[in-house]
Amino acid sequence: xxxxxxxxxxxxxxxxxxxxxxxxxxxxxxxxxxxxxxxxxxxxxxxxxxxxxxxxxxxxxxxxxxxxxxxxxxxxxxxxxxxxxxxxxxxxxxxxxxxxxxxxxxxxxxxxxxxxxxxxxxxxxxxxxxxxxxxxxxxxxxxxxxxxxxxxxxxxxxxxxxxxxxxxxxxxxxxxxxxxxxxxxxxxxxxxxxxxxxxxxxxxxxxxxxxxxxxxxxxx
Amino acid sequence: xxxxxxxxxxxxxxxxxxxxxxxxxxxxxxxxxxxxxxxxxxxxxxxxxxxxxxxxxxxxxxxxxxxxxxxxxxxxxxxxxxxxxxxxxxxxxxxxxxxxxxxxxxxxxxxxxxxxxxxxxxxxxxxxxxxxxxxxxxxxxxxxxxxxxxxxxxxxxxxxxxxxxxxxxxxxxxxxxxxxxxxxxxxxxxxxxxxxxxxxxxxxxxxxxxxxxxxxxxxxxxxxxxxxxxxxxxxxxxxxxxxxxxxxxxxxxxxxxxxxxxxxxxxxxxxxxxxxxxxxxxxxxxxxxxxxxxxxxxxxxxxxxxxxxxxxxxxxxxxxxxxxxxxxxxxxxxxx
Numbered sequence: 001x002x003x004x005x006x007x008x009x010x011x012x013x014x015x016x017x018x019x020x021x022x023x024x025x026x027x028x029x030x031x032x033x034x035x036x037x038x039x040x041x042x043x044x045x046x047x048x049x050x051x052x053x054x055x056x057x058x059x060x061x062x063x064x065x066x067x068x069x070x071x072x073x074x075x076x077x078x079x080x081x082x083x084x085x086x087x088x089x090x091x092x093x094x095x096x097x098x099x100x101x102x103x104x105x106x107x108x109x110x111x112x113x114x115x116x117x118x119x120x121x122x123x124x125x126x127x128x129x130x131x132x133x134x135x136x137x138x139x140x141x142x143x144x145x146x147x148x149x150x151x152x153x154x155x156x157x158x159x160x161x162x163x164x165x166x167x168x169x170x171x172x173x174x175x176x177x178x179x180x181x182x183x184x185x186x187x188x189x190x191x192x193x194x195x196x197x198x199x200x201x202x203x204x205x206x207x208x209x210x211x212x213x214x215x216x217x218x219x220x
Numbered sequence: 221x222x223x224x225x226x227x228x229x230x231x232x233x234x235x236x237x238x239x240x241x242x243x244x245x246x247x248x249x250x251x252x253x254x255x256x257x258x259x260x261x262x263x264x265x266x267x268x269x270x271x272x273x274x275x276x277x278x279x280x281x282x283x284x285x286x287x288x289x290x291x292x293x294x295x296x297x298x299x300x301x302x303x304x305x306x307x308x309x310x311x312x313x314x315x316x317x318x319x320x321x322x323x324x325x326x327x328x329x330x331x332x333x334x335x336x337x338x339x340x341x342x343x344x345x346x347x348x349x350x351x352x353x354x355x356x357x358x359x360x361x362x363x364x365x366x367x368x369x370x371x372x373x374x375x376x377x378x379x380x381x382x383x384x385x386x387x388x389x390x391x392x393x394x395x396x397x398x399x400x401x402x403x404x405x406x407x408x409x410x411x412x413x414x415x416x417x418x419x420x421x422x423x424x425x426x427x428x429x430x431x432x433x434x435x436x437x438x439x440x441x442x443x444x445x446x447x448x449x450x451x452x453x454x455x456x457x458x459x460x461x462x463x464x465x466x467x468x469x470x471x472x473x474x475x476x477x478x479x480x481x482x483x484x485x486x487x488x489x490x491x492x493x494x495x496x497x498x499x500x501x502x503x504x505x506x507x508x509x510x511x512x513x514x515x516x517x518x519x520x521x522x523x524x525x526x527x528x529x530x531x532x533x534x535x536x537x538x539x540x541x542x543x544x545x546x547x548x549x550x551x552x553x554x555x556x
Contacts, residue, residue: 118313118315119317123332125307125309126308126328126380127301127304127305128301132332136332137317140317141317214319216318216320216362217319
């Protein structure tokens with residue numbers, strides 16, 4: 001590989017990391033409240049609200065059932081409105097975030113469901129408000145599980161970001177498709193794929209580690 | 221006595237897939253300030269629902285709940301939250317925050333109430349001292365034993381300065397030794413802070429250990445209300461009898477004849493009642509089970525005796541016991 005190609009791959013790594021972290025972050029900005037709303041309004045939740053739950057549930061299911069590659073094209077007008085163009089690293093953050101929100105929402109919901117009902121009841125018996133229960137009980141008690149969820153989200157978004165390469169999304173996936181697929185430069189494709197695999201492994205390793213350190217139920 | 225808790229005509233039903241389940245029907249009772257009051261019943265009798273109605277964790281369908289002269293159902297959300305701070309609750313499964321230190325757990329109710337962090341910490345350490353766990357402040361709940369966890373839960377309750385303590389099967393997950401020490405602690409707290417205590421349990425031994433008065437729940441209905449001593453001596457209902465007999469946990473012998481329950485008090489434990497009975501009639505009786513328990517510090521014994529098959533002789537024996545001894549004698553029809 002030439003120097004230029006190596007530089008290109010390094011830039012690709014940077015772009016991928018930027019896309020993945022920014023869209024995961026944005027995904028949580030919307031996905032966390034969505035997950036909390038799902039949990040609270042569920043019929044076993046703290047404020048059961050069948051209508052709200054049904055609406056959120058349907059939106060999440062629709063969002064999750066659209067394949068990412070289709071969503072990417074489908075929301076091009078929205079992306080263009082938001083960032084001015086529909087290709088490149090920054091533009092790809094928009095569809096990545098949109099597809100991550102329902103996914104993250106579901107994951108947050110299931111993490112919160114793992115919290116012991118008795119602890120919530122205890123907090124209620126002490127006169128805690130709903131907001132206090134969310135911030136001081138639910139999010140705290142679910143922390144290890146939420147971190148595990150974030151790890152899964154990161155890995156999935158790395159995969160999605162690579163797919164965005166097909167429409168000029170930038171990053172490692174873009175390089176793999178342009179050089180490896182269109183120009184038959186198998187070596188570049190293999191290197192980028194290897195880097196993507198290593199990235200996912202690193203995220204998973206770090207996430208598991210963090211979750212374990214944070215979990216005070218064991219390993220003390 | 222000033223009624224701290226007053227429940228009248230409380231009813232609650234649940235909708236389930238198999239139809240409507242009546243958890244409570246028309247339950248009324250009063251608990252005086254500073255009393256240790258027991259609610260006993262077998263599982264499914266409605267005890268847990270009843271105690272959850274007291275702080276409105278469960279909304280009753282009908283009835284009235286007055287706590288310290290305030291109608292709980294009249295309170296709005298905010299007032300209810302403030303009221304709940306005065307009603308502490310401990311649970312069978314302790315329900316501590318597993319991701320927080322012991323100190324943070326005890327600080328929790330104060331944090332909710334808006335007490336400053338440094339003051340909360342100071343008070344929390346004091347309450348941990350009361351329950352004898354101040355050296356565990358930095359530990360996490362997973363590092364503690366069951367009894368220690370319940371002590372932390374009690375310290376957490378004390379942190380909100382409650383007037384009432386509800387104990388929902390608080391010792392049911394603990395071994396007898398630990399149960400005893402937790403009950404001692406509850407008794408201490410009752411005396412020291414003059415907190416009214418309501419104890420929910422399926423174990424007669426718990427009621428005998430600490431309660432003054434109690435009610436017996438069966439199938440959501442109030443079967444009997446009595447002092448603990450009276451309940452043990454003369455259980456009026458079959459529900460109460462079942463709980464008392466169950467408390468002995470003994471293997472049931474095969475009994476066909478008539479069964480007598482004899483209850484002793486401390487004063488007549490020296491009297492050889494059974495020996496005298498046998499000497500008098502020259503006919504054997506069969507002792508099915510026998511035990512002694514301590515009720516509020518006094519010894520109480522009970523014995524189940526199977527009489528001979530001869531009905532006339534059995535009648536005579538009962539008459540003899542009633543006339544010549546000071547023990548309480550009652551024939552039991554529902555002994556299994």
